[in-house]
Amino acid sequence: xxxxxxxxxxxxxxxxxxxxxxxxxxxxxxxxxxxxxxxxxxxxxxxxxxxxxxxxxxxxxxxxxxxxxxxxxxxxxxxxxxxxxxxxxxxxxxxxxxxxxxxxxxxxxxxxxxxxxxxxxxxxxxxxxxxxxxxxxxxxxxxxxxxxxxxxxxxxxxxxxxxxxxxxxxxxxxxxxxxxxxxxxxxxxxxxxxxxxxxxxxxxxxxxxxxxxxxxxxxxxxxxxxxx
Numbered sequence: 001x002x003x004x005x006x007x008x009x010x011x012x013x014x015x016x017x018x019x020x021x022x023x024x025x026x027x028x029x030x031x032x033x034x035x036x037x038x039x040x041x042x043x044x045x046x047x048x049x050x051x052x053x054x055x056x057x058x059x060x061x062x063x064x065x066x067x068x069x070x071x072x073x074x075x076x077x078x079x080x081x082x083x084x085x086x087x088x089x090x091x092x093x094x095x096x097x098x099x100x101x102x103x104x105x106x107x108x109x110x111x112x113x114x115x116x117x118x119x120x121x122x123x124x125x126x127x128x129x130x131x132x133x134x135x136x137x138x139x140x141x142x143x144x145x146x147x148x149x150x151x152x153x154x155x156x157x158x159x160x161x162x163x164x165x166x167x168x169x170x171x172x173x174x175x176x177x178x179x180x181x182x183x184x185x186x187x188x189x190x191x192x193x194x195x196x197x198x199x200x201x202x203x204x205x206x207x208x209x210x211x212x213x214x215x216x217x218x219x220x221x222x223x224x225x226x227x228x
Contacts, residue, residue, distance in 0.1 A: 002098060006042070008106045009095040013038045013088060016113045021084050024120060030077075034084055038092040045096025080120055087112035127180045129155070135172045138165050145172065155180050 017034045021027075077085070091109045099105045118124065133152075139145035142160060149157050155178040163173040 005095045034088040038088040041092030042096045130177045138167045139172045
């Protein structure tokens with residue numbers, strides 16, 4: 001193994017995981033996983049490369065695939081976690097096997113770091129959000145569903161994927177991608193609500209923010225109280 005490549009890998013994986021991932025996402029367990037996977041692949045790939053140069057590439061790619069399957073099946077990861085995990089594996093594999101001149105190998109190892117530094121930056125598509133929502137009403141029409149989502153989220157809905165529409169239990173499950181605009185800020189939801197200082201005997205529903213869509217839903221809904 002080339003000690004220059006090992007030093008470069010230590011620096012790059014530290015920047016990628018400790019510098020970018022830890023600061024932006026903050027999961028300590030995955031920080032340990034990324035660094036451990038990088039070091040493990042580096043050691044095994046380096047050992048296989050020294051033992052047999054003819055089959056080192058095939059064995060290295062097979063090791064890459066096996067570790068990926070084991071890691072991805074062990075727990076549910078976000079898509080950005082998957083990107084950091086594969087980048088850590090790729091960097092370790094490149095360090096252990098080496099690709100031509102050390103300068104070329106270091107340049108290839110740097111590509112995932114530069115790419116994730118840019119595309120995972122908070123300002124890159126910072127207004128875009130994605131989540132799965134469960135609505136307490138069945139919406140068979142996508143146009144009606146989109147309108148309701150925009151009212152609830154107070155944002156521009158970009159894409160809606162209906163997971164399930166249950167007409168019996170009257171609910172809809174959707175994956176929604178939306179873009180945050182100024183409506184949430186202008187609605188006053190980020191300000192302190194008077195409901196935090198409700199006096200005994202006051203009606204909490206009567207002092208909610210009038211711009212909030214939840215106030216309208218509360219007014220339209222009938223409230224049943226079981227007094228015992």
